[in-house]
Amino acid sequence: MNIYITGASSGIGEFVAYEYSKMGATIALCARRKEKLEIIEKKCVSLGAKVYTYSIDVTDLSSVKESIDDFLSKVNSIDLVFANAGLGSLDFIEKGNPSSMNQVIETNVIGVQNTVVPFVPKMIEQYSGQIAIVGSVASYVAWPGSGAYAASKFAVRALSESLRRSLPKQIQVTLICPGFVKSEMTEEVQFKPFLIDTEKAAKKIVAAITKKKRVFIFPWQWNLVILFKKIIYLTLGNAFQKKHDRFRNKQS
Numbered sequence: 001m002n003i004y005i006t007g008a009s010s011g012i013g014e015f016v017a018y019e020y021s022k023m024g025a026t027i028a029l030c031a032r033r034k035e036k037l038e039i040i041e042k043k044c045v046s047l048g049a050k051v052y053t054y055s056i057d058v059t060d061l062s063s064v065k066e067s068i069d070d071f072l073s074k075v076n077s078i079d080l081v082f083a084n085a086g087l088g089s090l091d092f093i094e095k096g097n098p099s100s101m102n103q104v105i106e107t108n109v110i111g112v113q114n115t116v117v118p119f120v121p122k123m124i125e126q127y128s129g130q131i132a133i134v135g136s137v138a139s140y141v142a143w144p145g146s147g148a149y150a151a152s153k154f155a156v157r158a159l160s161e162s163l164r165r166s167l168p169k170q171i172q173v174t175l176i177c178p179g180f181v182k183s184e185m186t187e188e189v190q191f192k193p194f195l196i197d198t199e200k201a202a203k204k205i206v207a208a209i210t211k212k213k214r215v216f217i218f219p220w221q222w223n224l225v226i227l228f229k230k231i232i233y234l235t236l237g238n239a240f241q242k243k244h245d246r247f248r249n250k251q252s
């Protein structure tokens with residue numbers, strides 16, 4: 001099994017790499033921090049993986065492409081692309097400077113496209129493969145203070161849906177939507193309802209990928225939150241529609 005993982009230097013990416021290592025996979029570990037990757041590489045190898053590490057920034061298409069070409073030249077085929085690298089900074093809109101918001105979009109959206117799209121010709125040629133994109137429950141619910149993060153995750157949800165419709169059905173696309181998972185990203189977050197341990201999250205993610213789920217939202221409580229939100233939107237949407245129609249009828 002040949003797997004390309006971004007965001008492999010910590011958190012979800014690191015623990016997903018350990019799960020696939022136990023299965024004896026050949027893995028490309030990608031992230032910017034070389035030293036962290038080297039430590040994780042050793043653990044993956046000790047668990048049974050064959051590993052190639054690439055110190056790359058996902059926003060830099062040419063270096064991502066170089067790493068993909070190098071990995072493909074070594075493994076010849078690709079089974080799974082796990083587009084996971086992400087940034088979770090807050091907006092700070094009151095400062096009037098969108099730079100950190102732009103960086104979130106750059107990493108979480110452009111970075112995902114840079115990771116996934118270069119693999120498409122190879123997957124079409126081999127007529128197989130799977131793309132797993134890490135979204136978030138923020139793909140459905142936008143919280144105050146993290147508009148760029150929510151926008152980036154709404155975007156990758158749309159991207160994964162479109163990819164699924166664009167690619168031959170032999171190539172599966174899975175959108176992973178975690179709630180709060182223990183990682184560097186959530187260290188500073190104060191309110192983390194339904195928080196889940198990194199290793200447990202990684203096991204759930206790998207199981208969902210293996211089952212070739214289209215969308216995997218976890219832990220389960222978030223499915224209820226998202227369902228309620230949909231119901232509330234639908235109910236309110238219908239009420240607004242009726243009001244709007246009545247108003248229009250009065251005007252005509």
Ligand SMILES: NC(=O)c1ccc[n+]([C@@H]2O[C@H](COP(=O)([O-])OP(=O)(O)OC[C@H]3O[C@@H](n4cnc5c(N)ncnc54)[C@H](OP(=O)(O)O)[C@@H]3O)[C@@H](O)[C@H]2O)c1
Nearest residue numbers: 007009010011012032033057058085086180181183184185
């Ligand atoms: N933790 C949660 O509660 C949670 C919930 C929902 C979704 N997610 C999503 O899960 C994914 C993984 O996050 P995590 O929780 O595991 O956080 P994390 O521990 O902070 O990991 C983020 C990973 O992304 C890499 N990364 C960030 N910017 C990058 C860039 N420009 N180029 C290459 N690699 C980059 C980081 O490595 P380097 O710094 O070494 O480059 C790191 O390996 C993200 O997409 C995040 O949005 C997390």
